[in-house]
Amino acid sequence: MLKFSLITLLIAGAAHAAPLFEMQQVDHPAIASIERYTLQSPSKENIAYHGEFASAFPQGFAFAPGSGLGFKKMDRDGTLYFWATGDRGPNGDAPKVLVGDKKREAKFFLAPDYAPRFAEIKVRRQRSADVISSKPFLIDGQVASGLPLPQGRVGATGEVALSDTLKTLDASPRGIDPEGIVAGKKGQLWVVDEYGPFLLQVDAASGKVLKQLAPGAGLPDVLKHRQANRGFEAVAFTPNGKVYAMLQSTLNIDGETKSSAQFIRLVEYDPSSGATRTLAYPLDVDAYKKTADAKIGDLVAIDNTHFALIEQGKGKDKQLRNVLYVIDIAGADTLAPIAGKEPEYASKADLANVKMIRKQRVLDLRELGWQAEKAEGLALYNGGIAIMNDNDFGLKTELASGKDVDDVVIDNGQLPNNERLVVKPSNEATELWLINLKQPLSHYYPK
Numbered sequence: 031m032l033k034f035s036l037i038t039l040l041i042a043g044a045a046h047a048a049p050l051f052e053m054q055q056v057d058h059p060a061i062a063s064i065e066r067y068t069l070q071s072p073s074k075e076n077i078a079y080h081g082e083f084a085s086a087f088p089q090g091f092a093f094a095p096g097s098g099l100g101f102k103k104m105d106r107d108g109t110l111y112f113w114a115t116g117d118r119g120p121n122g123d124a125p126k127v128l129v130g131d132k133k134r135e136a137k138f139f140l141a142p143d144y145a146p147r148f149a150e151i152k153v154r155r156q157r158s159a160d161v162i163s164s165k166p167f168l169i170d171g172q173v174a175s176g177l178p179l180p181q182g183r184v185g186a187t188g189e190v191a192l193s194d195t196l197k198t199l200d201a202s203p204r205g206i207d208p209e210g211i212v213a214g215k216k217g218q219l220w221v222v223d224e225y226g227p228f229l230l231q232v233d234a235a236s237g238k239v240l241k242q243l244a245p246g247a248g249l250p251d252v253l254k255h256r257q258a259n260r261g262f263e264a265v266a267f268t269p270n271g272k273v274y275a276m277l278q279s280t281l282n283i284d285g286e287t288k289s290s291a292q293f294i295r296l297v298e299y300d301p302s303s304g305a306t307r308t309l310a311y312p313l314d315v316d317a318y319k320k321t322a323d324a325k326i327g328d329l330v331a332i333d334n335t336h337f338a339l340i341e342q343g344k345g346k347d348k349q350l351r352n353v354l355y356v357i358d359i360a361g362a363d364t365l366a367p368i369a370g371k372e373p374e375y376a377s378k379a380d381l382a383n384v385k386m387i388r389k390q391r392v393l394d395l396r397e398l399g400w401q402a403e404k405a406e407g408l409a410l411y412n413g414g415i416a417i418m419n420d421n422d423f424g425l426k427t428e429l430a431s432g433k434d435v436d437d438v439v440i441d442n443g444q445l446p447n448n449e450r451l452v453v454k455p456s457n458e459a460t461e462l463w464l465i466n467l468k469q470p471l472s473h474y475y476p477k
Contacts, residue, residue, distance in 0.1 A: 049066075050068055050070065050158045051065065051067050051068075051156060052066040053065060053066075053156065054066055054399070060392055060469070061398075061466065061467060062466045062468045064398065064464065064466070065464040065466070066462075067153065067158065067464070068159070068459045069095075069151070069160070069418070069461065071092055071161040072161065073089065075092075075164055076090040076093060077091040077093065077119065077144055081193070082453075083452075086453065086454050087455065092424055093147075093161060093423075094420065094421050094423045094460050095116045095147075095151070095161065095164070096407055097116055097117040097407070097420045098115040098208065098209055098222075098265070098328060099113070099406075099407025099418050099462075100112060100211045100213055100330075100409055101113075101330075101409040101411055102213060109154055109155065110152070110411055110416075111151065112153070112409055112416065113148060113213060114151050114161075115146075115147075115149070115209070116148070116149070116208070116423075117176070117208055118146055118176030118205070118208075118224075119139065119140075119141055120139070120140040120141045120144065120422075121137045121422075121423075122140070122425060122426060122427030123138075123427055124136040124190075124427065124435060125429075125440050126436070127198075128439055134188060135188065135190070136191070136440065137178075137190075138193070139177060139192065142177060142191070142193065142199050145167070145175065146166065146175075146176050146207070148164065148165060148167070148208065148211055150162050150163045150164075151462070153462065166237055167221075168237050168238045168239060169204040169206070170204070174204045175206070176205065178190075178202070178225065179201055179203065180202075180203060183203065184244045184245065184246070185223075185225045185228060186201075186225070187225060188258065192440075194451065194453060197443065198443070206230070207224040208223055208230075209263045209264070209406070210222040210262065210329070212266055212267045212330075213234070214231070215271065218231055218232065218234060218240070219232040220265050220267055221265065222262035222263065222264065222265040224259055224261035224263065225261060226253075226261055226262070227244075227253055227275070228244050229248070229262065229273065229297075229299060230242050230243075249297065249299070250308055252281065252283070252372060255282055255283045256277055256279075256282070257281075257282045257288055257322070260277065262276065263276060263277065263328070264278075264339065265329065266330050266331040268333070271301065271302065272334075273300075273301060274296060276294065276296045277296075277297075278294075278325050278326050279324060280313075280321050280322055281372070287372075287374035289321055291375075292310075292378055293313060293374075293381075294310075294326060295308045296329075296387065307364040309362045309364065309386070309387055310363070310365055311326075311339075311387045311389070312389065314341060317345045317351065318343060318346055319346040323343045323344055323345075327340030327341070327352065328340055328405070328406055329408065332356070332471055332472070335360040336356060336357070336475055337357050337359070338354060338357075339357060340352060340354055340355075340395075340406075340408055341353050341355060342405060350396065350403055351394060352395040352400055353393070353395070354391075354395065355390060355392060356390050356471050356475060356476065357387050358387065359387050361385055362388075363384050363385040363386075365384075368380055368381075389476060390475065390476040390477075392474050400463075402419035402420075402421065402461065404422075405417055405419055406419065406420040407420070407462075413466055414465050414466045415471075416465075418461065418463070419460060420460075422456065424456050424457070424458060424459075427451065427452070427453050428452050428454075429450070429451065429452065430450045430451075431448070431449055
């Protein structure tokens with residue numbers, strides 16, 4: 031039985047506010063203690079909002095850089111610095127939109143002018159975690175957009191972007207949805223994006239996108255079959271200079287494989303040669319009702335062949351899971367067609383001769399008191415693991431009737447009679463956990 035005690039050392043402001051810092055002592059074979067921080071972002075970083083639901087968000091939306099996390103440095107006094115990235119901005123689930131005779135996926139964008147940006151986070155141990163700076167991504171000299179790409183562009187998801195008044199918004203040729211970040215060499219960052227999926231090389235000092243790799247343009251063409259909103263979710267940089275980008279979920283080849291594919295693809299990219307290959311991460315198939323429900327949260331390199339990653343999603347028992355694994359790619363096969371088809375079509379038996387990535391479970395965050403749905407930031411520091419959640423900018427969208435958005439269709443810019451949109455605060459903070467380990471992750475390398 032897992033046992034822990036929680037000591038709150040510093041409280042933020044009023045009694046009802048989230049603690050800035052809590053120390054959690056844990057009786058766990060892998061963990062010595064957990065430092066839990068509520069991330070503080072200065073008001074100057076807030077995203078202005080003056081729309082239909084502005085009264086619920088008088089300060090706008092707090093900046094939420096929880097979509098990806100990468101270690102930057104540690105000072106002599108133990109202060110930690112991380113890179114972090116927000117995603118495409120304040121948005122929410124929307125009903126499908128009837129376009130002609132087709133129903134298209136849609137999203138509400140509450141701040142359509144938002145420019146996706148990355149941040150630097152400073153953690154003063156046992157005191158606070160703060161956003162100390164941020165920069166927007168720049169594409170072709172202009173700030174990036176979080177809006178979907180135009181139809182026909184490489185990486186377009188086909189989503190309809192809607193305002194909070196159900197107005198259709200124009201797509202953007204500079205649309206990106208950043209979901210992972212890691213430091214590379216010579217002041218450069220590697221960032222992954224869900225739209226393309228894209229792999230971006232970014233100048234850390236300016237935010238300028240120096241290189242954008244896409245399916246069929248520097249990356250394997252098969253990646254174009256990513257599920258909408260399930261493109262690249264995680265990125266890692268190894269000591270030998272290679273970059274590893276991981277899809278969030280299974281590929282959906284020709285709309286046929288998302289719920290049956292037995293693995294999620296990890297892409298290896300060598301910046302020195304441009305060479306790529308893809309490997310198979312065996313997801314926990316039996317834990318889910320369908321394999322499309324499995325999601326990767328983030329990935330971090332331990333050495334050239336070992337990584338830590340988070341696998342998460344709603345299990346077939348309807349309970350959320352956020353499980354940390356150590357994986358080993360040494361000896362894994364480069365994926366290739368089986369019997370003339372991509373291996374996503376193959377059954378478990380057909381894949382028996384394919385050497386997949388090996389994995390070893392370390393812990394489930396939910397057993398430690400993790401409450402957030404999305405653990406999307408993962409980094410390593412001397413002696414431990416840093417994990418951060420994506421709180422979707424602290425908002426949620428729903429229908430006043432309580433119906434699921436999938437049960438309603440927007441036709442000609444209108445919801446069905448007596449139906450209306452509600453946008454309200456989710457009251458979920460951005461948390462950053464420092465998990466101090468009893469033993470190095472090498473203890474959990476797959477045997």
